[in-house]
Amino acid sequence: MRSFAEGRIIVETVDITLAKVDAVVNAANSTLLGGGGVDGAIHSRGGPTIVEECRDIRRHRYPDGLPPGKAVVTGAGRLPSKYVIHTVGPVWRGGNENEDDVLANAYRNSLLLAGETGIRTVAFPAVSTGIYGFPMDRAARIAFATVRDYLASHGLPRTVHFVLFSDRDMRVFLREISGLAGT
Numbered sequence: 001m002r003s004f005a006e007g008r009i010i011v012e013t014v015d016i017t018l019a020k021v022d023a024v025v026n027a028a029n030s031t032l033l034g035g036g037g038v039d040g041a042i043h044s045r046g047g048p049t050i051v052e053e054c055r056d057i058r059r060h061r062y063p064d065g066l067p068p069g070k071a072v073v074t075g076a077g078r079l080p081s082k083y084v085i086h087t088v089g090p091v092w093r094g095g096n097e098n099e100d101d102v103l104a105n106a107y108r109n110s111l112l113l114a115g116e117t118g119i120r121t122v123a124f125p126a127v128s129t130g131i132y133g134f135p136m137d138r139a140a141r142i143a144f145a146t147v148r149d150y151l152a153s154h155g156l157p158r159t160v161h162f163v164l165f166s167d168r169d170m171r172v173f174l175r176e177i178s179g180l181a182g183t
Contacts, residue, residue: 002174004181007159008151009144011177013170014123014163017045021121021161023083024076025110027128030065030088032058032072037130042084046077050084069105071113083119085110089128092135100142103128107146115156123161126169136169140176148180 001012016024016038027038032054034043043050053074058065066072071087087110090102106127114122124143128134147160164170 004144004177005148005151009147009181010159010161011170011173012161012163013165013167014161015041016123016125016163017041017079019081019123019161019163021081021123021159022119022157023073023085023114023117023122024079024081025071025122025124025127026084026086027125027130027132028066028086028088030067032062032066032086035131038125042079046079046084049077050074054086069102069109071106071109073113073117081123083117085113085119085122087127089132089134092128092133095138099128099134100138103134103139103142104146107143108150111147111150111154111157111160115154118156120156120158121161122157122159123163126162126164126173129169136172137176140173141180144173144177144180 003010026042029035057072066088068088068090073085076084087106089106090099129136129139
């Protein structure tokens with residue numbers, strides 16, 4: 001585990017479904033109804049109340065699905081956190097279709113929603129780096145810079161955890177942010 005930004009940003013390898021934070025961020029697909037990777041794990045461990053709340057969001061707010069870069073919040077069901085913030089990151093198409101901006105918006109909108117909800121601690125996975133194919137090195141730089149810049153002018157969330165799937169992912173993440181973090 002490493003911390004940055006006076007302890008407001010923590011980078012660690014942890015199972016996001018076990019993270020002891022106020023909210024975990026789900027790298028969701030636009031249906032909000034579960035899928036593979038982080039999305040499937042959160043829905044599976046959190047239980048059916050999460051998908052029921054997501055169905056309600058689809059019925060009333062996003063009938064065509066949650067657009068990439070947007071975020072919504074639900075309860076966390078059986079997860080140790082209180083909330084799940086669902087965000088849809090971009091599918092990697094080579095970097096020439098606004099993927100960087102969409103990824104930054106996914107992080108920024110999740111943080112805005114966390115602040116509006118009064119969430120003090122939030123855990124992010126590496127959004128879009130799984131099946132969506134976003135390169136981890138590029139995603140790390142975007143995620144860290146977006147979160148660092150947001151925290152510089154906002155009090156909530158107080159602490160942001162980047163929880164990475166593997167030690168390899170953590171090494172890549174830390175290598176890529178070293179210049180941005182001033183280390």
